[in-house]
Amino acid sequence: MTTLVSKLHVGCVNGKPLRLYRSPIAGTQLPWHAWNDLQACMNLSEDMRAYLHRCLMTDWSWSASGTSRPMPSSARSR
DSSP states (O other): OOOSSOEEEEEEETTEEEEEEOOSSSSSOOOEEOHHHHHHHTTOOHHHHHHHHHHHHHHHHHHHHTOOOOOOGGGSOO
8 A cells, every 4th residue: 555645743642642744735834634633632522523524524615616605694794
């Protein structure tokens, strides 16, 4: 199996491992992290992890389509 992204460091946060990886994007970039590791370090429940993942995927699909995301009516100023 080939490695697509090289691992930089494995640290311990809140008693749990957090993997950091070199960005595959050329140039100076911040390191990437393992999503599941970060959530585990924050002691999130499985339900909360699933909810955050759904929110991330929804945000990403709006960004990738090039359209602006509609603002919820509850967040609009009056």
